[in-house]
Amino acid sequence: xxxxxxxxxxxTATIEGISAAGANPAVMAHTPSADLEIVEYGxxxxxxxxxxxxTGCPTPAAVTxxxxxxxxxxxxxxxxxxxxxxxxxTVRVGQRPGRDIRESVPVPDARDLYDAAREFGxxxxxxxxxxxxxxxxxxxxxxxxxxALGERSGVSSSLPENPLSLKREVVAEALTTSDTAAxxxxxxxxxxxxxxxxxxxxxxxGLVVGGAESGKTVTLAGGTQLAAAAAVVRHLGVDxxxxxxxTSFVTADETAAIEALAADLDLSLTVTDPAFERGNHVAxxxxxxxxxxxxxxxxxxxxxxxxxxxxxxxxRDRFLAVYDRLAPESTADR
Amino acid sequence: xxxxxxxxxxxTATIEGISAAGANPAVMAHTPSADLEIVEYGxxxxxxxxxxxxTGCPTPAAVTxxxxxxxxxxxxxxxxxxxxxxxxxTVRVGQRPGRDIRESVPVPDARDLYDAAREFGxxxxxxxxxxxxxxxxxxxxxxxxxxALGERSGVSSSLPENPLSLKREVVAEALTTSDTAAxxxxxxxxxxxxxxxxxxxxxxxGLVVGGAESGKTVTLAGGTQLAAAAAVVRHLGVDxxxxxxxTSFVTADETAAIEALAADLDLSLTVTDPAFERGNHVAxxxxxxxxxxxxxxxxxxxxxxxxxxxxxxxxRDRFLAVYDRLAPESTADR
Numbered sequence: 001x002x003x004x005x006x007x008x009x010x011x012t013a014t015i016e017g018i019s020a021a022g023a024n025p026a027v028m029a030h031t032p033s034a035d036l037e038i039v040e041y042g043x044x045x046x047x048x049x050x051x052x053x054x055t056g057c058p059t060p061a062a063v064t065x066x067x068x069x070x071x072x073x074x075x076x077x078x079x080x081x082x083x084x085x086x087x088x089x090t091v092r093v094g095q096r097p098g099r100d101i102r103e104s105v106p107v108p109d110a111r112d113l114y115d116a117a118r119e120f121g122x123x124x125x126x127x128x129x130x131x132x133x134x135x136x137x138x139x140x141x142x143x144x145x146x147x148a149l150g151e152r153s154g155v156s157s158s159l160p161e162n163p164l165s166l167k168r169e170v171v172a173e174a175l176t177t178s179d180t181a182a183x184x185x186x187x188x189x190x191x192x193x194x195x196x197x198x199x200x201x202x203x204x205x206g207l208v209v210g211g212a213e214s215g216k217t218v219t220l221a222g223g224t225q226l227a228a229a230a231a232v233v234r235h236l237g238v239d240x241x242x243x244x245x246x247t248s249f250v251t252a253d254e255t256a257a258i259e260a261l262a263a264d265l266d267l268s269l270t271v272t273d274p275a276f277e278r279g280n281h282v283a284x285x286x287x288x289x290x291x292x293x294x295x296x297x298x299x300x301x302x303x304x305x306x307x308x309x310x311x312x313x314x315x316r317d318r319f320l321a322v323y324d325r326l327a328p329e330s331t332a333d334r
Numbered sequence: 335x336x337x338x339x340x341x342x343x344x345x346t347a348t349i350e351g352i353s354a355a356g357a358n359p360a361v362m363a364h365t366p367s368a369d370l371e372i373v374e375y376g377x378x379x380x381x382x383x384x385x386x387x388x389t390g391c392p393t394p395a396a397v398t399x400x401x402x403x404x405x406x407x408x409x410x411x412x413x414x415x416x417x418x419x420x421x422x423x424t425v426r427v428g429q430r431p432g433r434d435i436r437e438s439v440p441v442p443d444a445r446d447l448y449d450a451a452r453e454f455g456x457x458x459x460x461x462x463x464x465x466x467x468x469x470x471x472x473x474x475x476x477x478x479x480x481x482a483l484g485e486r487s488g489v490s491s492s493l494p495e496n497p498l499s500l501k502r503e504v505v506a507e508a509l510t511t512s513d514t515a516a517x518x519x520x521x522x523x524x525x526x527x528x529x530x531x532x533x534x535x536x537x538x539x540g541l542v543v544g545g546a547e548s549g550k551t552v553t554l555a556g557g558t559q560l561a562a563a564a565a566v567v568r569h570l571g572v573d574x575x576x577x578x579x580x581t582s583f584v585t586a587d588e589t590a591a592i593e594a595l596a597a598d599l600d601l602s603l604t605v606t607d608p609a610f611e612r613g614n615h616v617a618x619x620x621x622x623x624x625x626x627x628x629x630x631x632x633x634x635x636x637x638x639x640x641x642x643x644x645x646x647x648x649x650r651d652r653f654l655a656v657y658d659r660l661a662p663e664s665t666a667d668r
Binding site: 041042043046076078087088089091119120123124 | 377411421422426457458
C-alpha cells in the first residue's frame with residue numbers, strides 16, 4: 001500500500017466562517033504544510049503552527065500519523081499548490097494555490113495538474129494506492145464542483161455547525177462569475193475544476209485515474225472532498241471500481257449525505273469508527289462533538305488499520321501520544 | 335536513523351571525460367533525479383534513464399536501495415538544485431543547478447542554501463542523520479573547494495581511470511576565473527563553494543552543521559565529495575565529532591587518499607566492504623574494476639547494515655534483485 005496525501009491551498013478558505021482548519025487566516029494558510037510535516041515527522045518541524053483548534057481539537061493529521069506509526073505503509077506527499085513551504089518531502093505537481101472561486105478561473109492549470117498527476121499515479125510501482133487530501137476550504141470548492149457537475153452537493157465541514165448556507169452563497173456566486181449554472185458542466189469535469197474548484201481536486205482525480213488505469217486498487221481516503229474528486233473521475237467516463245473510505249464522523253453528519261453521494265457515484269463506501277469515548281480526552285471529545293471529522297486521509301488509514309486487524313485501542317493510545325507531542329502542555333485528564 | 339540524500343546538478347559535469355555518472359551528457363543530467371527514484375521506489379518511475387554504464391555498472395543507488403530494503407530507516411531526499419524533474423518526494427532547498435566552475439560564481443546562492451539546509455537539519459526530529467549525495471561531476475567541484483581551502487585535494491572518481499589531470503586543469507581554470515589561488519579561501523568556505531563549488535556541497539554542509547548543533551549524531555555517507563563538505567564545516571569553525579562512512583572501493587583508490595584527508599579534517603573514518611566477488615555478476619565485477627565506487631550514500635548505508643549485523647551476503651543478493659529490476663534483460667550468469 002502507498003498512502004498519498006495531496007496538499008494545497010485555495011484562497012476560498014479565507015472567506016470568514018468557511019473553514020475550521022486553523023484558528024485564523026494566517027494560521028490556516030500553513031495548515032496543509034504543517035499537516036504534511038505531522039504525517040512525515042510526527043509533529044510540525046518548520047511550519048510555524050500546530051493545527052489544534054481553540055477547543056483543543058487536533059488536525060486529523062494526528063490520527064493519520066498515529067495510524068502510520070502502527071502500520072507498515074509507504075507514504076508520498078504531493079504538493080498540488082501549497083501557499084507556504086513545508087519541510088516534508090513532496091512530489092511537486094502544482095505551482096500555486098487556487099484562487100477564491102468567486103473570482104474567474106481559480107484553477108487555470110486544472111488540466112495540466114490532472115495530466116501530471118495521472119502520469120505520476122500510473123508510474124507508481126505499488127499495487128494499491130490510498131489517496132487523501134489536505135486543503136483548508138476544500139469542502140466549499142468540492143461543493144462548487146459537485147454543483148457544476150449536477151451531482152448532489154451536500155458537503156461536510158470541519159466545524160460542528162456546518163456553515164452550509166454560506167457555502168451555498170459562495171458557490172452560487174462562483175457559478176455566476178463563471179457564467180454557468182448547476183449541472184451545466186456535466187461531462188466536462190476539468191472545466192468545472194478550473195472554474196469553481198481547487199488544485200487538489202485536479203491532482204486527486206489524476207492520481208485516481210492514473211492508478212486505476214495501471215491496474216492498481218485505488219481507495220479515496222476522505223469524505224465529501226474525495227467524493228467530489230470521484231465525481232470528476234466519473235464525469236471523465238472512468239468507471240473503474242473505487243472505494244471511498246471515510247470516518248464515522250462524516251457519516252454522522254447528515255448535511256454530508258455521504259452514503260447517497262457514494263451510491264450516486266458508484267463508489268463502495270467503507271466507514272471506520274475509531275471508537276473515541278466521551279470524557280477521556282479533550283481531543284476525542286472534540287471529534288465526538290463534530291469538529292474536524294475527517295481529512296489528511298484519516299478514514300483511509302483507519303480502514304487499513306481495521307483491515308489488518310490492528311485494535312482501535314492501539315490507535316487511540318497512539319493518537320494521544322501524537323497529540324501530546326503536538327500540544328505538550330495538554331494532559332489526558334484536563 | 336534518518337538517511338538524507340542531497341541531489342543536484344552542476345554544469346561542470348558536462349565537460350567531456352569528467353564523469354561516468356551517465357553514459358552521455360543528456361543521460362547524465364537525469365542521473366541524480368533517477369537515483370532518488372531508485373532509492374524511493376526501487377527503480378526509476380518517471381526519470382527517462384536507468385543509470386547503468388555501458389559496461390553494466392549500475393549506479394550506487396542500486397546498492398543503497400538494496401540496503402534500505404533490508405533496514406528500517408527513514409529517508410528524506412533533498413533537492414539542492416536538480417536540472418531535471420524527479421518523481422521522488424523531495425525537500426526543496428535549492429532552485430537551480432550549479433554552473434560550470436570555470437565560469438564566475440557557479441553557486442551564487444551558496445550561503446542561502448547553507449542557511450536553509452542548516453535550519454532543516456536542526457529541525458529534523460531524529461537522533462542520527464546519515465547524509466549522502468548524488469551530483470554528477472561532484473568530485474571535480476569537490477576538488478575545487480578542497481583546493482580553494484588549501485586542503486589535500488586528491489579526489490576519487492566514478493571512472494576506473496581517474497581523469498585527475500583533466501580535473502586539475504578545470505579546477506585551475508576555475509580558481510583563475512575567481513581570481514584566487516589554492517588556500518586563499520581558507521576560513522571562508524561558503525565563499526569557496528560560491529566560487530568553485532556546487533550546490534550540493536552547500537546543502538550537505540548546512541545539514542551537517544544544523545544536525546550537529548542540535549545534538550544529533552551525524553555521519554557523512556560518501557567519499558571525497560562528503561569530505562569536501564566536511565572541509566566546509568571545519569573551515570566554518572565547527573569541531574563537532576563527525577564520521578565519514580565510505581566504501582572499500584574508495585579506499586582502494588589511491589588517488590583519493592581518503593584516509594589522509596579524513597585525518598586532516600578530524601573525521602572518524604568507517605570503511606565497509608560489501609565483499610563483492612569477481613566472476614559472479616557483471617555489476618559486481620564493475621565495482622571491483624573501480625567503476626562508480628561510491629555515491630548516493632552507499633558507504634553510509636553499508637555501515638548501518640554492518641552495525642546492525644545484517645550479513646553482507648543478504649546485501650549482495652538484494653543488490654542483484656534491484657539490478658534485475660533496473661536492467662531486466664540482464665541475468666546473473668551473463
